[in-house]
Amino acid sequence: MTKRADARRNEKALLDAAAAAFVESGVDAPVRDIAAKAGVGVGTIYRHFPARSDLIVAVFRHQVQECAAAGPELLASSTSPHEALRRWIDLFADFLVTKHGLPEALNAGDLHAYFLERLVPVCAEIVGAATEAGQIVPGINPVGLLRGVGNLCIGAGRDDGYDARQMIGFLIEGLRKD
Amino acid sequence: MTKRADARRNEKALLDAAAAAFVESGVDAPVRDIAAKAGVGVGTIYRHFPARSDLIVAVFRHQVQECAAAGPELLASSTSPHEALRRWIDLFADFLVTKHGLPEALNAGDLHAYFLERLVPVCAEIVGAATEAGQIVPGINPVGLLRGVGNLCIGAGRDDGYDARQMIGFLIEGLRKD
DNA sequence: GAACCATACGGAACCTTGTTCCGGTTAGCA
DNA sequence: TGCTAACCGGAACAAGGTTCCGTATGGTTC
Structure with missing residues (x-):
């Protein structure tokens, strides 16, 4: 066909x-x-x-795949699970921050569905490893973490005094179990 | 007149x-x-x-004032500046989380202007105190922090697995200078 | 209390943006 | 060459913000 x-x-x-x-x-x-x-x-x-959102998903599909694929690699190549988490989240944030309007769009409906479906398992794996290693507080929800990071990327293109990556850095640091 | x-x-x-x-x-x-x-x-x-946004601002003006007023009080009554910061941010988040759609609206234009104008000085004061006390890392931008927290409140009403307050908690914790 | 007018009102109309619908067109095959 | 299922273009619809302008009226003046 x-x-x-x-x-x-x-x-x-x-x-x-x-x-x-x-x-x-x-x-x-x-x-x-x-x-x-x-x-x-x-x-x-x-x-x-x-729908409009399907076009958006189609355009960014490749990059989402790449980001997902990078997860296991980072987990293997990093010095610790928390370090892998930090690096993977950075990758995710880099992707979002360079797409004007994507982070906000992510909050409404269908984009959500695809992005999360693809990335949540990866995030869950890294979070799980970091939790097992006792490096972050237990009980962190991978979906919530991804949404939080996505939200922090909103408005990152504007030239006012907002530094999304810095905020994300604090968030990841705050996950630490000390 | x-x-x-x-x-x-x-x-x-x-x-x-x-x-x-x-x-x-x-x-x-x-x-x-x-x-x-x-x-x-x-x-x-x-x-x-x-404009529509002026109506929104007018409706929430009181609550923003209250939140602003609570800053100095918390600073005086808390056991430490970081504790005051945490409590004040909680207040801010409580305000946002209970208003469906406000956090997302905050990112576009004029709301922004008023809310920030009113709250940034307060945030700056608390952040300054915490910085001077050596409790958080130096160089944190109050505007950025407020925007970050505001962003984390987006989508907090939905019943999916997103806990805005938890994320905010991590963010504030990550500010610590250890 | 009548007349006047600056102030205020209502809502039709306009613009933009997503989405649907359907009559016309065409690629691919017999 | 002809047929038709698949495909196309764009007018039309829905929804939401904003503007415009003819009409109505509060308040003041005589």
């Missing part, structure tokens, strides 16, 4: 256009703009991506 | 209606709904409150 050639072409054009639009205007870029940039009608967007 | 009686009456009706709407639907309650609940046209809202 292979797709028609024009459909495949349009889907790629849309992904490219969306990626470009997200870079220059943030993930809030209007659907019409993306359609125009791809040389396509809005209807075509909605056939390929039933 | 005193306002006309009907204008004053309508302003109060609007504030009451907005407060009620915010409680039952969150601060995202549509302007039209608020107008209807107050028995007033939308035009009237915009004469009294040039």
Whole structure:
């Protein structure tokens, strides 16, 4: 059941256009703009991506995968589970901080679903290792931690005096069992 | 230059209606709904409150004042500056967590302006005291801290596994200079 | 208490943004 | 070449914020 050639072409054009639009205007870029940039009608967007959020997910899927894949590697290569946690969270934050509007969008609905589904198991593994090693307080919920870090990334692009990474650093430090 | 009686009456009706709407639907309650609940046209809202955000600010002004006022008191009555900081941040978080949609709204524009203007000096004072006492790491930006805590309150109403207060607790703990 | 007008009001209309719908077009195959 | 299932474009709809302007009225003056 292979797709028609024009459909495949349009889907790629849309992904490219969306990626470009997200870079220059943030993930809030209007659907019409993306359609125009791809040389396509809005209807075509909605056939390929039933909702705006599906387009966002599609654009960032690769990077989420990479972030997920990095988890086990960091756990193996770090000097301690807490160090691995810190480094992995940094990776996650780096990803979010560079995508204008993504952290806020993450709080509403479907993005949430995919991102968390993919990253929670990884986070859980690292948190579990750190807990077992007695390096962080027990009972930390991986979902909650991920959401917290995601929230801290909100507004990180603006030039006011907000340093998301610093705050995330404090949060991770506060997890320590001392 | 005193306002006309009907204008004053309508302003109060609007504030009451907005407060009620915010409680039952969150601060995202549509302007039209608020107008209807107050028995007033939308035009009237915009004469009294040039933008939606001004209405939100007006509704919560009192509580922000109270929170600001509590700062010095806590500093005086607590056993240590870090303890005062923790308690004051808890107060701030309690305020935010109980207002559906307020934390997210805080990130966009004008709310920001008023809330921060009022609370930053207070936060700065407590942070300064804790810093001088050598209880937290030096160089913490009060604006950043407030924004971070505000961000952590986002999505705190939902029944998924996110505990904003716990995350805030970790953040404050991570500020410690050990 | 009548007349006047600055002030205030209501709500239709406008703009933007997401989403749906459907008549027209076309790729791929017989 | 013709057929048709798959696909496309964009007008139309819904919802929410904001603006505009003709109408109504509180308060003041005589």
